[in-house]
Amino acid sequence: MTEAVFAGFFTGLSLILAIGAQNAFVLRQGLRREHVGLVVAICAGSDALLIAAGVSGFGALSAMAPWLAETMRWGGVAFLVVYGALRFAAAARGGAALLPSAAPAAARGQVVATALLLTWANPHVYLDTVVLLGSVAAQYPGRAMGFAAGAMTASVCFFTALGYGARLLAPIFAQAKAWVWLEIGVGLLMWSIAAALVFS
Incomplete structure (x- = not known):
């Protein structure tokens, strides 16, 4: 085990x-120190549900219903395009407006919705957690739940370290220009x- x-x-x-x-x-939330615990809990909790589904054999469902993956793919594309555009718009407003001390805190509901969408509308999440981890877990008959x-545990450790460890970069992001580049980088990453989803 x-x-x-x-x-x-x-x-x-x-x-x-x-x-x-x-x-x-x-x-980004860790750097802004906004609802970090909530975001970590949503991401790690969602991973746990998806991993459990993969180990339980949910991967077979996606094989029987290929339209499900296609629907999630285009939904993910639409969301990523919009979210990326919002990041570019934030960068265009200027770095000073992005500093945690200057910018108003995002509403809890908005943060929750974004975290859920970035997790559940991302087809790669299903590929990694449900299909891939589910397949590897099958190599441990009788011990699949230990694998899960x-x-x-890896998910909890990673998201906790990323969310709360981000504050170690605070000296760099005390500069307004650093926030502009972060938003541009996140926007480029989203797009x-x-x-990749469109042309995959």
Whole structure:
């Protein structure tokens, strides 16, 4: 069982380390110190549900209903395009307006909605957590839940470190210009992921 737990932990961590829309949002919230615990809980909790679904064999459903993946793909594209445009608009307003001390805090409901959309409207999340982790977990018969527990633990550790560790970058982001570049970078990332979804 220990082997399965460690395999789940490192497999899950290797998948989640890639910078994506969800990670960029967690980093941004961590830098702004806005609803960080809530965002971490939503991302890690969503991962746990998806991992559990994958280990339980939910991957077979997506194989039987290919339209489901296609629907999620185009929904994800639309959301990423809009969210990326919002980031460019924020950068255009100027760095001073983006500093945590100057900008009004985002409403809790808005943050929750964004975190949920960046997680559940992203087809790559299903590919990684449901399909891929579900497939690897099948290699540990009788120990699949140990594998799932390891992967879930990796998710909690990563999002906690990303959300709360972001404040270590505070000296850099004390400069207004740094926030402009962050918003531009996040916007470019969102649009590049959207483009990848369109042409994949």
